Each structure stands twice: as C-alpha cells, then as structure tokens.
Amino acid sequence: MTDDHEIRRSVEELRLTFKSGKTRSGDWRKAQLQAILRLVHENEDTLFRLLELELGKHPVESYRDEVGVIKKSADHALACIDQWMSPKKGRLPLVFFPASGKVLSEPLGVVLIIGSWNFPITLTLDPLIGAISAGNAVVLKPSELSPNCASFLANVLPSYLDPKAVKVIEGGREVANRLLEYKWDKIFFTGSPKVGRIVMAAAAKNLTPVTLELGGKCPVIFDSLPNSDLKVAVKRVASGKWGACAGQACIGIDYVIVEHKFASTLIEQLKKTIKRFYGDDVKNLKNHSKIINKNHFDRLRSFLEDPAVANCIVYGGSFDDTSLIIEPTILLDPPLDAEIMNEEIFGPLLPIITVDNIEESVEFVNSKPKPLALYAFTKNENFKKRILAETSSGSVTFNDAMIQFVCDDLPFGGVGQSGFGRYHGKYSFDTFSHEKAVLERSFYFELEPRHPPWSRFKLEFLRAAYNYNYVGMLLLFLGLKRVSKS
Incomplete structure (x- = not known):
C-alpha cells in the first residue's frame, strides 16, 4: 500500500x-x-x-x-x-x-x-x-x-x-x-x-x-419489428447485455420494455441467440465473462433469492460459485418494487417489463433517475422524436447498443445521477x-461614450451599441441626430 x-x-x-x-x-x-x-x-x-x-x-x-x-x-x-x-x-x-x-x-x-x-x-x-x-x-x-x-x-x-x-x-x-x-x-x-x-x-x-x-439503469425500449429486423436487433441486445463483461458495464443494458403482445416473440428469439452466443451450460459458458468477485456475485444472487423475483425467471438463473459465473438470465415482469428493479444490476440478469402500448415506455423511463444511456429499437420516426423530446439521458442510441462509446466525435457522459462532464x-x-479568453486592443480610436461624465447622448450611443445598431451609432457620433443632453 x-x-x-x-x-x-x-x-x-x-x-x-x-x-x-x-x-x-x-x-x-x-x-x-x-x-x-x-x-x-x-x-x-x-x-x-x-x-x-x-x-x-x-x-x-x-x-x-x-x-x-x-x-x-x-x-x-x-x-x-x-x-x-x-x-x-x-x-x-x-x-x-x-x-x-x-x-x-x-x-x-x-x-x-x-x-x-x-x-x-x-x-x-x-x-x-x-x-x-x-x-x-x-x-x-x-x-x-x-x-x-x-x-x-x-x-x-x-x-x-x-x-x-x-x-x-x-x-x-x-x-x-x-x-x-x-x-x-x-x-x-x-x-x-x-x-x-x-x-x-x-x-x-x-x-x-x-x-x-x-452509471444507472440503462433501459431498452423495444418496439415491435418485422422478423428480419428483429433478429438483428436481438443480436445487438444480447451482445449489449451479456457480451460486454457479462453485463458489468455502466452503459450496459439494465432492463427491456416491450409490449405484452410482443414479449413472447422477443423472449424466444433471445433464448435462441443466447444459446448460439454463449451456450446453455453454466459450467461451460463460452464468450462470457465472470463476476469480478464474491461480494458482487452474492449481491446478484440475492436479487433472485426474493421468491417473487425467482418466480419470474423464464430463462437461466443458474450460478457457479467456484468460477463466479452467472448464466444469462431473463426475468419477465418482476415486481417493480423489488431490489432488482431499483438498483443498477451490473450483471447478466435481464428483466423484461411489459406494457400495453410501447408509448407508455416514455413515462416508465421518466419514473426512474436519468440513465447514462437509453436504447430504443424502433422504425417509428415520430416515436423517436418523442423519446428525444420527452426523456433525458446521457446519450440515446437508436437500433443498437453500446456502440456510442467508441465514437470519438460524440461526447460521452451522464446527466443527473448518472454523472456529469463528458x-x-x-x-x-x-x-x-x-x-482562456484573450482580447487585444489598439490605442487608436478611443470610444469616449464609455467614460464619464455621463450624458443623454452617451446613453443613446451605448443603447445603439448594445443593440448592434451601427448606423445609429455613427449618426450619433457624427452629431447628425439630435439628442437632448441630460
């Protein structure tokens, strides 16, 4: 030390x-x-x-x-x-x-x-x-x-x-x-x-x-998509959630919001993608990072020890204490007052929250602290405009996840509880x-109206100057405009 x-x-x-x-x-x-x-x-x-x-x-x-x-x-x-x-x-x-x-x-x-x-x-x-x-x-x-x-x-x-x-x-x-x-x-x-x-x-x-x-709870708003786009979107979600340090990333996906009617389709596609990307055996997962230490491992496991949360697991949920591996896990509609929905997860657990209409996702996101990143998969241009206008986050990425981090010409930083500065x-x-601002002047051409003694003429001259009325200034300066002296 x-x-x-x-x-x-x-x-x-x-x-x-x-x-x-x-x-x-x-x-x-x-x-x-x-x-x-x-x-x-x-x-x-x-x-x-x-x-x-x-x-x-x-x-x-x-x-x-x-x-x-x-x-x-x-x-x-x-x-x-x-x-x-x-x-x-x-x-x-x-x-x-x-x-x-x-x-x-x-x-x-x-x-x-x-x-x-x-x-x-x-x-x-x-x-x-x-x-x-x-x-x-x-x-x-x-x-x-x-x-x-x-x-x-x-x-x-x-x-x-x-x-x-x-x-x-x-x-x-x-x-x-x-x-x-x-x-x-x-x-x-x-x-x-x-x-x-x-x-x-x-x-x-x-x-x-x-x-x-x-950091913060970075959401994904997942609108209904045609099948060809869906497969691409799900690959990007799976990489954004589990493919970057097993979800231990400040801009990693924390939860997904999707319409009820589309949830089963999304979950099935996620399951297929998880198996292809990472496998389905917790002891032999590939391309999947471990949890940093036992304390963080136990914290994540404690999220699932709540029976009301455990009942929501629709995929995964297995742990390997020896290797500190937690397999990719999907939960459907865990209780909103549960710890997993009120703390940044920072691990491979993915809650999926369903709504009747995807437009409701805006209100849901706004009910929580401002996230470091917000992701939205949608082809609806009006909905994109609404997300930009009505939500606040460090960044917004449409139809992908996490790639904003490697873009040097875009600022990276948070807002509110997700931080500040960029x-x-x-x-x-x-x-x-x-x-540092540097201003340098010549000794030529002194502007007398800036100095006392004050007069009505000088007031009118300065008023014209601050209004960028250069013609009026010139007329005043040349004495071609009558001004009553105070």
Whole structure:
C-alpha cells in the first residue's frame, strides 16, 4: 500500500514538472501518446492474459473493449492534437475596432484520474489520453478490484511514459481517501454514484472541478419489428447485455420494455441467440465473462433469492460459485418494487417489463433517475422524436447498443445521477483544459461614450451599441441626430 510520504512526494514532483512548462509542449504530448500506442501494442498478449485472469474476458472482447479502444483513441488524438491546441479566433463587436480576440486552451495543471475495475485498461488510459493531450501532469489511481491490471499499469507505465509527469498510485479505499485530501486541478472519476458523492464532497473543499462518469439503469425500449429486423436487433441486445463483461458495464443494458403482445416473440428469439452466443451450460459458458468477485456475485444472487423475483425467471438463473459465473438470465415482469428493479444490476440478469402500448415506455423511463444511456429499437420516426423530446439521458442510441462509446466525435457522459462532464476525442481534451479568453486592443480610436461624465447622448450611443445598431451609432457620433443632453 502506498504511504502518505510517497503520495506527497509524487504530487510535489508532478507540480514541479508542470510548473516547468514541460507538459505544455506539443512535442511532449505527442511523444506520450505515441508511448501509449507502443505500450498497448507491445503488451497486447499480456493484457489479454490479465483481462482473462481478472474478468474472464475472451481476447476478442478484450481487444474490442479495451486494447482496440485505446489504440483508436490515441491515434485520433495524435491526428488532431495540433488542431486542438491551436488558438480559436473569437468574433468581437465592431464597436471595439481595432481589436482581436482568441481562445487559448491551456492545461489545468495536476489532475487525478480514478479508474474502474470493469474495463480496467480503457477506463484508466482513455481519460489519461485526454489529460496528456491537454498538457497536464497526472496521477492515475487504478481500481484495487482489478489488482493484476493495476499492478501492470504501476510497473509498466513508467517505462513508457514520462515518470516525472505521469504517476500510477496503487491501493484501496484508504489510498483513494488520502488522495482526495490533496488539492487537485481536476478530478476525473469513473464508478458508482455512491462513491461519486464522496469524490464530489472531497473536491468541494478545494473547489476542485470534477468529471463524474457514473452509471444507472440503462433501459431498452423495444418496439415491435418485422422478423428480419428483429433478429438483428436481438443480436445487438444480447451482445449489449451479456457480451460486454457479462453485463458489468455502466452503459450496459439494465432492463427491456416491450409490449405484452410482443414479449413472447422477443423472449424466444433471445433464448435462441443466447444459446448460439454463449451456450446453455453454466459450467461451460463460452464468450462470457465472470463476476469480478464474491461480494458482487452474492449481491446478484440475492436479487433472485426474493421468491417473487425467482418466480419470474423464464430463462437461466443458474450460478457457479467456484468460477463466479452467472448464466444469462431473463426475468419477465418482476415486481417493480423489488431490489432488482431499483438498483443498477451490473450483471447478466435481464428483466423484461411489459406494457400495453410501447408509448407508455416514455413515462416508465421518466419514473426512474436519468440513465447514462437509453436504447430504443424502433422504425417509428415520430416515436423517436418523442423519446428525444420527452426523456433525458446521457446519450440515446437508436437500433443498437453500446456502440456510442467508441465514437470519438460524440461526447460521452451522464446527466443527473448518472454523472456529469463528458469526454472522448476533442471532448476529452476540453475536459482537461481551461479555455482562456484573450482580447487585444489598439490605442487608436478611443470610444469616449464609455467614460464619464455621463450624458443623454452617451446613453443613446451605448443603447445603439448594445443593440448592434451601427448606423445609429455613427449618426450619433457624427452629431447628425439630435439628442437632448441630460
């Protein structure tokens, strides 16, 4: 466990590094991004092995959701960083002529990034790419619940990245609490709303800006579809629920809303797809991750120990305590007051809620806290418009699930209890930057109506100026319009 002295020494060294101006250099930023690319390329097989050991992820899943994401994100930042760093011209009112305005993006300083265990590489290195692109010095705190990946980052990262500007600090809750006692220029946290509140309370003591990437019960609204579209949609739901860390994903599908008359069709198609994707033997499931630890495993099992909930299981429900595997499980209309319908599931249990008319799904979604993501499978354009207009969520994806996470030109982030702030691509750069306004004027042409002594003439001149009435200003200035002096 990291002690207080080591934390203090690390933070002090980072502050000295940032103060030196080293991290502001475009060349330094590019060198660090290229180093991240080398890290994931040269250690790809090691990462596959660690992610399989930690979470039971298949190498294909690990590449899709972890290694490939980091390569894509770093490549995108390298391609765009010169443009991101360039000053942006700002338009100024004509009344200030001659003058110029621009916006400079400057690094915030020394930032703290607290990662999560379910995607232990992506959810630490992806925000790190944004922080480095913006020119910051960084402390990276990986999750102690994925200790093998945390140790890998702590041991390997310093041999690739500038160790005086990027530091990895391992440890559990005590270390995280000690880190939160320091004054940071930014805190970026990925995790649960419960811990997010602790992070925000600690940050408030120093007025530290925070980005909170939390979670929530992400719904799927499943409209009736023709058979050809149904098969495609069900594959996307099955992957979005069970194919990403066995449902242990903040943007993973939590529950599905469907019309009564269409529910049996959906369930039968889901059963067929589950068997094809993952098999039907809990001890020999393929392409399916395990639950991170015994505590999370027991929490998920407790959802089904409620007899009223257990009676709703229409597929699956088996557990393997030894391997911490829970098979894909479907429940039909569990009680709405049950724990499974009021806590984020974060596992391979899928409640299906039926309604008389799919339009009722909007009210159902709005009865719960705002989710990080909302998914809707429908071809009804008017219904899409209603979903967009009448619901609030971090993102909305029509006719697919989870793919929004890998789109660099779309912001990723929550709203309400699902978090706030955004990142990915340019949004990551902006999250770790301060946009500084710069205005420069000449000494020529002084606008006297801005200075005392006041008069009716000056009032009318300023009124015209604020209304962008440049013709009126000119007439007033030239004295061609009578104005009674006060």
